[in-house]
Amino acid sequence: MDIAATTTWPGVILALPANDDIVARSQAGDAEAFRELYRTHRPHVARLIQRILGPDSEVEDVIQEAFIQVHRSLPSFQGTSLLSTWIHRVAVNVALQHIRRRKRQRAGPVVMTAEPPEPSTGDVVPEEDVLWRDRMRKLYAALEQVSPKKRAVFVLHEIEGLSAEEIAKVMRAPLITVRTRLFYARKALYAALAVDPAFREFLPGGDR
Amino acid sequence: MSAHAPDLKKLFAMLDGRLSPADRLALRTHLETCKPCADKLAELERTRAALRELGTRMPAPPARAPDAEAKLMQAVEQRGAPGLRVAWWWLPATAGATLLLALLVLPSLRSAPSGEAPVTARVEGTGPAVAGGSVATVLALRGQVDEGPSLEQLHAGHAGEELAPSVIVHTGTDGEIRLALAAGGEVTLGPSSSLVLPDEADGIVRLESGTLEVAVVPRTEDRPPFGVETPLARIEAIGTKFRVVHEDEFTSVDVTEGKVRFVSLRSDEEQLVLAGAAVHADGEGRLAEGPGGTATHVAAGPPPDETPEAPEELPEAGGDEPPGDIATEPPVQVRRANGTIDQGKVRARVSRQRGALQACYSDYVMRMSPQAVEARVRFVVLENGTLGEIEPNLSVEDQPLRECIERVFRAIEFPRPQGGPARVFYPVRFSL
Numbered sequence: 001m002d003i004a005a006t007t008t009w010p011g012v013i014l015a016l017p018a019n020d021d022i023v024a025r026s027q028a029g030d031a032e033a034f035r036e037l038y039r040t041h042r043p044h045v046a047r048l049i050q051r052i053l054g055p056d057s058e059v060e061d062v063i064q065e066a067f068i069q070v071h072r073s074l075p076s077f078q079g080t081s082l083l084s085t086w087i088h089r090v091a092v093n094v095a096l097q098h099i100r101r102r103k104r105q106r107a108g109p110v111v112m113t114a115e116p117p118e119p120s121t122g123d124v125v126p127e128e129d130v131l132w133r134d135r136m137r138k139l140y141a142a143l144e145q146v147s148p149k150k151r152a153v154f155v156l157h158e159i160e161g162l163s164a165e166e167i168a169k170v171m172r173a174p175l176i177t178v179r180t181r182l183f184y185a186r187k188a189l190y191a192a193l194a195v196d197p198a199f200r201e202f203l204p205g206g207d208r
Numbered sequence: 209m210s211a212h213a214p215d216l217k218k219l220f221a222m223l224d225g226r227l228s229p230a231d232r233l234a235l236r237t238h239l240e241t242c243k244p245c246a247d248k249l250a251e252l253e254r255t256r257a258a259l260r261e262l263g264t265r266m267p268a269p270p271a272r273a274p275d276a277e278a279k280l281m282q283a284v285e286q287r288g289a290p291g292l293r294v295a296w297w298w299l300p301a302t303a304g305a306t307l308l309l310a311l312l313v314l315p316s317l318r319s320a321p322s323g324e325a326p327v328t329a330r331v332e333g334t335g336p337a338v339a340g341g342s343v344a345t346v347l348a349l350r351g352q353v354d355e356g357p358s359l360e361q362l363h364a365g366h367a368g369e370e371l372a373p374s375v376i377v378h379t380g381t382d383g384e385i386r387l388a389l390a391a392g393g394e395v396t397l398g399p400s401s402s403l404v405l406p407d408e409a410d411g412i413v414r415l416e417s418g419t420l421e422v423a424v425v426p427r428t429e430d431r432p433p434f435g436v437e438t439p440l441a442r443i444e445a446i447g448t449k450f451r452v453v454h455e456d457e458f459t460s461v462d463v464t465e466g467k468v469r470f471v472s473l474r475s476d477e478e479q480l481v482l483a484g485a486a487v488h489a490d491g492e493g494r495l496a497e498g499p500g501g502t503a504t505h506v507a508a509g510p511p512p513d514e515t516p517e518a519p520e521e522l523p524e525a526g527g528d529e530p531p532g533d534i535a536t537e538p539p540v541q542v543r544r545a546n547g548t549i550d551q552g553k554v555r556a557r558v559s560r561q562r563g564a565l566q567a568c569y570s571d572y573v574m575r576m577s578p579q580a581v582e583a584r585v586r587f588v589v590l591e592n593g594t595l596g597e598i599e600p601n602l603s604v605e606d607q608p609l610r611e612c613i614e615r616v617f618r619a620i621e622f623p624r625p626q627g628g629p630a631r632v633f634y635p636v637r638f639s640l
Contacts, residue, residue, distance in 0.1 A: 031281060038280060046269035060270050064280055071284040097376075100416055103439065104404070132265045139262060158256065159263040174563050176570035184578060187216055190255045202258040 023083055027074045038067055041084065045091045052095040052155050054140030066094040081169065088170045092156075096148040103144075135198045142192045150185035157182055214248040217574065223252055344371040344405050347386040347394065371405055378402045379418070389413065393424030393434055393445075399559060412437050415454045423449045437473075441489045444469040448483075458580065458639050460488035470495065547625035549589055554622060554632055561616050568612035569638040576606060580639035583613055589622040589630050596629060 022040075025033030045066055050059050069090050077086055143151045152171065156162045164182060168175045193199040221227050222235055239246040371377070371387070379385055379401050386396045391411065397403045401418020412435035413420070424434040424445045434445040438454035441461075448466025452459065461470050463481045471478040474493025481487045489495050569581060582603040588596035600613045613636070 031285060034284060035277065035281060038277060042272060043269070046272075050269040051263075051266065060273060060276065063270075064276065064283070067280050068283055100439075104414065132262065135258065135262055136266070139259070158259045159266070161260070161263065174567045174570065176567050176574065180570040180573050180578075183217065183220060183574070186220060190252060193258070194251050194255050199255055199258050202254055202261075 023074070023077065023079070026071075027077070034071060037070075041070075041087050042067070044084070045087060048088055048091050048160075049095045051159055052092065052152055053098065054143065055136065058098065062095060062098045063091075065098070066091040069094050081172075085169050089172060092152055092170060096152060099148045099151070131198065135202075138196055138198055139189075139193065142189050145192070146185050146188055150181045150188075153178055153181045154185040154189060158186070212242075212244075214242070214245040216248075219245070219249050219252055222249065223256060344375075344387040344389050346371065347388050373405060373407045373411075375405045376402060376416070377405065389434075391434055393422065395423075395436075396421040400562075412442070414438065415452055417454055420452045421449075422452065439473070440491065440493070441473055442471045444471070450481075453637075455639060458488060458490055460486060462486040547589075547591070547628040547630035549625040549630035549632065550623050554589075554634070557620050557622055558617070558634060561620060564616045564619075565613065565636065565638075568609055568616060571612065572604075572606055572609040572638075575608070576604070579604070580637065581606075581609070583609075583636045583638070585613065585617060585634045585636060587617060587632055587634070589625050589632060591624060591629060593622045593624045595620070595622065 022033050022037050026037050042063065046059070046063050049062050049066060050056075053059055053062065056062075070087055073090060077083070081089075143154070146154065149171075153167055156167045156170070157164065162170070164175060164178045167173075167182075168178045171178065173181075218227070218231075218235060222232065227235060239249065377385060377387075377397060379397050379399050383399055384396060386394060387405075388394050389406070391406060391413075395403070395413065398419030398421070401420065402416035403418075403420060404414040404416060406413055414437045416439070420436060422434070422436060422445060436443045436445075436452050438452065438459040440454065441459040443450070443452055443461050445468050446466060448468055449464040450466075450468050451462045451464070453462075454460075461468060461481055463483050463485055465483050467480055467482045469478060470481050470487050470489070472489045472493040472495055474489070474491070475495075477489075477493060477495050479487050479495050485497070487495055487497060572581065580603075584601040585598065586601070587598035590596045595618050598614055598617055600610050600617070602610055602613075
């Protein structure tokens with residue numbers, strides 16, 4: 001067993017043990033080995049998928065789907081990338097497929113606008129929490145406006161703090177392509193968010 | 209004070225700490241005299257700080273539901289060993305669908321491939337609701353998918369299989385799959401493409417990305433027009449052969465025979481496209497004549513100023529590649545000058561360099577602008593398989609991009625042509 005991947009950011013690509021035996025046994029159809037693989041990688045996959053999809057009631061289903069895909073794809077894993085990277089790649093692809101499918105199911109042209117804050121349901125929620133929830137909703141509404149690939153790159157970089165190099169590995173894309181997608185995603189999304197009062201009034205280090 | 213638009217690339221590079229000390233100093237000096245630039249940087253910093261903090265405040269991902277593991281294990285155990293080939297939702301065709309297919313499949317495409325072949329495509333089911341029966345039949349498969357996430361897998365042994373409604377077919381960078389649709393006609397999904405099959409026998413197919421070649425029989429009174437939809441456009445065929453290419457913010461159609469109606473889903477603008485013409489739509493819903501640009505997925509199409517015989521000689525649609533080694537029918541030849549060369553192999557070899565071509569374009573975009581670029585690459589393959597003269601003709605004036613594309617092509621080892629050097633025309637279209 002060796003340490004597979006590290007990052008300086010507490011993001012999705014954490015130092016995960018790469019256990020060759022688990023892979024080989026899972027590939028051979030050993031259910032117990034696959035169960036162990038699932039338990040090891042599920043937290044990171046869940047985080048990754050949730051970050052990409054945002055508030056989505058189907059996150060749990062997508063996580064399940066990702067692991068079903070991992071199982072289906074195991075024979076094609078040849079160890080040319082780290083297992084954790086490969087699993088994250090599957091997870092990103094499944095999340096992107098989910099987004100595409102979701103878009104497809106919406107009839108007619110999709111016009112997503114930032115929703116107003118939800119009316120109070122009676123619970124007392126701290127004002128700061130309300131503000132952050134509002135920002136989150138607006139961020140994910142804005143993300144609907146960019147292509148799924150740009151969305152994934154943006155979320156992984158801006159929210160998860162992964163470097164372009166790490167994203168290139170996860171998405172198996174040339175570094176320069178990742179940088180290009182990131183640049184155009186940022187250009188569009190920063191412009192959209194910067195004019196929104198919820199973001200414009202953010203004060204680093206001392207938010208209201 | 210400067211009156212120019214702030215250089216976003218530089219400002220983001222500053223934000224990311226990717227500027228060299230010298231560039232950083234130069235930018236700081238510039239910011240002292242350029243208030244719009246300084247304000248922009250402050251705005252970017254504020255937005256980024258908000259996003260970073262948002263990341264830390266995101267709710268925890270859902271905890272594992274008590275029964276999640278059991279459900280997952282049940283699902284994978286039902287499938288059997290990893291990578292099992294035949295999916296549970298592959299149902300036999302209904303009698304009606306089979307009859308329709310028998311009538312409509314074009315004669316030259318009737319034969320299914322034989323022999324062993326590696327996995328060509330991946331398919332994605334949408335759940336057990338497949339009572340509607342089959343909407344397509346696999347006619348032929350060629351090529352092999354890359355290592356990577358794969359779904360249910362298709363290989364040559366699956367020729368003749370029926371596909372259920374709403375199934376999504378994905379081809380790898382070295383895969384091509386030909387399907388007969390219950391709605392009538394036949395489609396060939398090019399490499400690196402994703403196609404959603406209709407949800408009912410008469411429904412339309414949806415090209416999520418990549419290239420789709422379509423051959424449909426003429427519309428009749430009792431049959432609605434055959435349709436292809438992409439996220440940006442709907443294409444209604446009125447008895448025809450055409451090719452649709454879709455990438456993130458771009459859809460194009462090239463019509464070979466007959467005519468199609470091309471409707472932008474973003475603007476509702478529509479246009480009738482006749483044989484020999486091409487139209488494309490961009491992400492804003494604008495329609496324009498010509499094949500336009502498509503993604504770094506290489507998309508080949510006959511450019512308007514080609515010589516009359518050129519279209520038959522072009523590498524077929526879509527770019528990436530169909531394979532060469534699993535020929536299920538006589539390979540189409542590229543004939544030019546003295547020699548002939550296997551077009552499928554040419555495309556496969558070029559397609560393997562897709563990443564490198566993508567990098568050339570990405571570099572261009574970062575240096576210049578995000579506009580789409582068409583490169584019409586003409587080259588000669590010498591008898592030993594090496595490249596002779598090459599002329600990449602670009603729709604933009606950019607020497608580094610031209611040299612980069614030339615370098616990529618020069619590094620390719622082509623199949624040896626027969627009967628002397630062969631001349632090849634390979635259009636490549638790039639867009640973000």
